[in-house]
Amino acid sequence: MTVDVVVPVYRDVAMTVACARSVLAHGGPRLGRVLLLDDASPEPGMAEALAGLSASEARVEVFRNARNLGFVRTANRGLSLSRGDVVLLNSDTRVTPGWLDELAAVAGLSERVAAVVPLSNNATLCAVPEFCGDARPEEVPVEALRLQEAEPRVTELPTGVGFCLYLARRALELLGPLDPAYGRGYHEENDWCARARGRGLSILRANRALVYHVGSVSFGAERVALDRFNAERLVRRYPDYLEANRAFAEGPAAHVAALRAAWLLGRPRRAWLLGEPPALVEALRGRGLEANAGLPPATGPWPHACLVGRPVTDGDTFRRVLRAGHLFVRGEAVLEAERGSAEARRLTRALAGAAQAVTVSTDAAEVELQRLGLHLPGAWLRVPGACPGAPAGEAGGRFVAAVQGDGRGELELLLQAYALFRARWSGPGEAPGLLVGGASEGAERVAGVQRAAGAVPVRGALGFLAPVPTWAWPAEALAAAAAGTAVIAPRAGCLPELLGDGAAWTSGWGAPALSEQMARLAQDAAVRRALAEAGAVRACALDAGGAAAPLAVAFERAVLAPAEGPLSLHAGLCAGGAGTPRA
Numbered sequence: 011m012t013v014d015v016v017v018p019v020y021r022d023v024a025m026t027v028a029c030a031r032s033v034l035a036h037g038g039p040r041l042g043r044v045l046l047l048d049d050a051s052p053e054p055g056m057a058e059a060l061a062g063l064s065a066s067e068a069r070v071e072v073f074r075n076a077r078n079l080g081f082v083r084t085a086n087r088g089l090s091l092s093r094g095d096v097v098l099l100n101s102d103t104r105v106t107p108g109w110l111d112e113l114a115a116v117a118g119l120s121e122r123v124a125a126v127v128p129l130s131n132n133a134t135l136c137a138v139p140e141f142c143g144d145a146r147p148e149e150v151p152v153e154a155l156r157l158q159e160a161e162p163r164v165t166e167l168p169t170g171v172g173f174c175l176y177l178a179r180r181a182l183e184l185l186g187p188l189d190p191a192y193g194r195g196y197h198e199e200n201d202w203c204a205r206a207r208g209r210g211l212s213i214l215r216a217n218r219a220l221v222y223h224v225g226s227v228s229f230g231a232e233r234v235a236l237d238r239f240n241a242e243r244l245v246r247r248y249p250d251y252l253e254a255n256r257a258f259a260e261g262p263a264a265h266v267a268a269l270r271a272a273w274l275l276g277r278p279r280r281a282w283l284l285g286e287p288p289a290l291v292e293a294l295r296g297r298g299l300e301a302n303a304g305l306p307p308a309t310g311p312w313p314h315a316c317l318v319g320r321p322v323t324d325g326d327t328f329r330r331v332l333r334a335g336h337l338f339v340r341g342e343a344v345l346e347a348e349r350g351s352a353e354a355r356r357l358t359r360a361l362a363g364a365a366q367a368v369t370v371s372t373d374a375a376e377v378e379l380q381r382l383g384l385h386l387p388g389a390w391l392r393v394p395g396a397c398p399g400a401p402a403g404e405a406g407g408r409f410v411a412a413v414q415g416d417g418r419g420e421l422e423l424l425l426q427a428y429a430l431f432r433a434r435w436s437g438p439g440e441a442p443g444l445l446v447g448g449a450s451e452g453a454e455r456v457a458g459v460q461r462a463a464g465a466v467p468v469r470g471a472l473g474f475l476a477p478v479p480t481w482a483w484p485a486e487a488l489a490a491a492a493a494g495t496a497v498i499a500p501r502a503g504c505l506p507e508l509l510g511d512g513a514a515w516t517s518g519w520g521a522p523a524l525s526e527q528m529a530r531l532a533q534d535a536a537v538r539r540a541l542a543e544a545g546a547v548r549a550c551a552l553d554a555g556g557a558a559a560p561l562a563v564a565f566e567r568a569v570l571a572p573a574e575g576p577l578s579l580h581a582g583l584c585a586g587g588a589g590t591p592r593a
Contacts, residue, residue, distance in 0.1 A: 012042030013114055013176075015097045016088030018081055020049045023059050025224065026101040030063050030070065033099070036107050040114055041069065045091055048074040049084040081195030086187040089177070096182075098175045098199075102224040103130075105174075106152045112219040113176040116164055124181035124211035125170045125203060128219035129157075129267055133171045135255075136215050138271035141264060141312070147222040154274055157218045161571040165215040165263050168207075168254040172199035173223040181206055197240040204248045217267045261584035262335050262577060265312045269335040273314060273569045280313040281565055282306045282334065284327075285320025285343065293558035299565065305330040315565040317369075318361055321347035321354045328357045332584050336568040337361060337576070338391070338561070341370040341379045348382065359384060364579040366568040367391035369561075387575035391564055394556040409444045409514075409528065411498035420516050424498065427524035431532075434525065442496070442532050496531040498524075 015033050019026050026046075033044055044067075046060050060072045073091070075084060085098055095117060097110070109128055116126045127136050131150040134142050138150060185205050192198035203213050245251055258264050273279055278300045283291055286303065294301035306313045308330060316334035320343050331337065339362045347358035362368050367389040370376040376390060411424055428444050435441040497513040514527035 011040075011094055011114075013040055013095045013097060013110060014042040014045055014092040015099050015110075016045045016047065016085065016092065017099050017101050018047045018049055018084040018088065019056065019060065019101050020051050020078075020081075021053055022102065023053055023055050026056070027059050027063065029099070029101050029103055029105075032104045032106075034067055034069065036105050037069075037110050038108075040110050042094070043092075044070045045088050046070060046072045047084045047088045048072060049080070050075050050078040080193050082188050082190055082192050082198045085198075086190070089182065089187050093179070095179050096177050098172070098177060099221075100173045100223065103173055104147065104222040106220045106222070108157070109219045109221055112157075112216050116214055116216045116219075117176055117178050119164070119214075120212070121180065122210065122212050123214055124178055124185070124206035125213050126176040126216050127167065127171050127213070128174055128216050128221045129271075130171075130173060130221050130223045132223045133173050135167055135169070135258070135264065136171050136267075138220075138268045139275050139277055140272070141268040142259070143268075147224075150220070150222075150271065150275070152220050155220065155271055156274060156570075157220060159571065160217045160267065160270065162263075162266065162574055162577065163216070163218055165217060165267065167203075167213045167215050168258045169200045169251070170203040170213050174221045175199055181211055184209065184211075191243065192240050194236060195240075196236045197244045200244055200251070201247065204244070204251060215267070257585055260333075261581045262332075263581045265335050266572060266577070269312065269314050270569055273566070278311075279565075279569075280311065280315075282313050282316045284316065284318050284322075284331065285340075286317060287554065289554035290557055290561075293554035294562060297558055297562040299562060306333045308333070314569050315366075317561065318358075318365075319343055321350055322357045322361060323351065323354045325357075328361070331361060332580065336565070336572055337365040337580060338367050338369060338564065338568075339365040340393075341368050341375050344368070344382070344384070345375065345378055360583060362386055362388075364388075364576050364583055366573055366576050367564055369393040387579065388573060391560065393560045393564075409442055409496045409498050409531075411444060411516075423516055423519075423521055423524065426521035427519075427528060430521055430525035431528040434529065437533050444498075496528070498528070 015037070017026075017029060017033075030044055030046060033041065037044075046063065048056065048060055051057070057074065064070045064072045071091075073087065075087075079087070089096060089098070095114065097113065099105075113126045113128060117123050127133070129136050129138050131137065131145045131147050137143050137145075138155075139145065185202065187202075188198040189201050192201065206213065279298065280300045280302070281294060282302050282305065283294070284305055288303060291301045291303045305327060306316050313334040315336045315338060316331055317338045317340070318331055319340045322328050322331060322343075339358070341362075344358055344362050347354040363385055365386075365388045368379065368386050369391045370379065371392075371394055379386075409428075424444075432441045498516060499513055514524060514531055516524060519527070
């Protein structure tokens with residue numbers, strides 16, 4: 011089946027001729043006729059140029075209006091001259107190789123497809139490398155975009171963009187042509203697409219086709235007035251039009267093609283890291299990413315990726331994280347959220363389900379995540395946990411301990427054991443102090459449980475390490491071990507895998523037995539040396555450079571070929587009204 015191309019013509023002889031010649035050069039065997047509709051152009055030389063094209067190429071047919079009818083009526087005249095699928099193409103465009111085959115192939119994916127629009131340098135919802143932006147054609151070389159590899163192949167749109175609109179004949183027969191009420195032009199294609207969507211048909215963006223567009227050649231200075239007048243008519247007819255476009259623009263599906271093009275064209279490669287140490291941010295910058303710590307911005311350019319390295323506990327953070335083209339979630343953040351509030355579990359699980367990959371640092375962490383039975387369509391990605399360095403002020407001669415969840419039972423056990431340890435201390439000098447991290451209530455809670463347990467602290471030695479949440483604990487524990495600091499922790503997650511018997515474990519022990527473990531670690535110099543050596547080796551395996559390499563590769567893969575399942579779930583979360591998943 012061949013496809014006719016209808017080109018309404020009014021101004022700019024050279025651009026019109028270039029448009030027609032590009033269609034002839036890149037139409038291939040699928041191209042039927044090129045119908046040039048001269049809307050009584052006032053430009054000298056236009057009629058002669060069109061006649062020359064027709065004389066030199068049998069597929070070119072020229073039709074001239076006796077008087078100026080405006081874009082919509084001229085376009086409709088062209089549509090009436092065709093009997094099959096047809097492309098309505100602006101005269102200020104230039105097509106590229108493979109464009110027509112791809113548009114036709116996408117139109118044939120389903121009988122529900124009414125219209126298909128290609129990517130462009132200047133076409134609002136279809137613009138690349140900046141969504142709704144405007145670039146010169148030479149800034150978007152088609153050969154650099156690797157369009158044949160683009161994923162997803164199609165994106166459903168809330169409306170078409172009229173610079174290049176492939177119209178399926180079955181839809182034209184059902185809906186009729188463009189509405190002449192839109193006069194000289196602007197928004198007539200949006201009206202037609204709104205009618206199509208109202209009948210259950212779809213409008214698709216073909217992410218493997220590109221057509222260059224200059225824009226506004228025919229209307230010139232009239233553009234603003236025509237745009238405003240017809241936009242008001244459109245919104246009166248379809249009150250949900252603006253909301254549908256807004257919702258689409260705020261989801262990842264709108265941006266995947268632009269982010270991919272920006273990456274391939276060497277534009278800034280933006281990544282945001284929530285809850286990750288500064289060392290990892292710097293390491294990713296060293297790999298050519300524009301890495302930033304914290305939440306993605308609420309406005310401005312969309313980030314290519316966001317790595318969520320801590321539990322998400324509130325709706326605002328959740329919505330900001332969603333404002334990234336592709337999500338990555340640390341498995342340790344999911345595990346920590348499971349020990350937190352119901353809201354933290356709900357939001358962090360939702361993000362993990364919509365992530366292109368859930369990262370894990372150890373086998374134990376992966377096993378623990380799998381036991382949760384979560385639906386995680388994204389990939390499992392082995393990424394070392396970036397080590398932030400030893401906790402401030404840490405050195406040999408102290409214990410550092412983690413307490414999971416609210417820590418009530420573990421903290422009481424820990425402090426009882428520490429009190430016994432201090433009472434039995436017979437080593438040289440003062441007994442090692444104790445630093446506690448992970449209990450969410452803070453230093454006041456530690457002090458209260460400490461008093462209840464009868465512990466007698468050394469001034470300044472027993473404190474609460476607020477910067478040490480349990481999701482980051484493996485890296486902190488290794489850094490402490492490498493500095494010669496003894497580690498006390500629950501036998502859970504990945505720590506047993508990392509530290510083996512070189513730590514004191516709160517799980518499965520009573521206070522007397524735990525106090526004996528503390529004494530062993532504090533008094534046996536050989537154990538402490540072995541622990542420091544093992545911690546140093548393992549901490550090197552968890553350094554920021556080791557984490558940055560697989561993350562940078564994963565970000566690139568997601569941008570260039572995202573997994574469709576997580577991308578759809580991500581889009582669904584963005585479309586969820588308040589931006590938070592249902593309970």
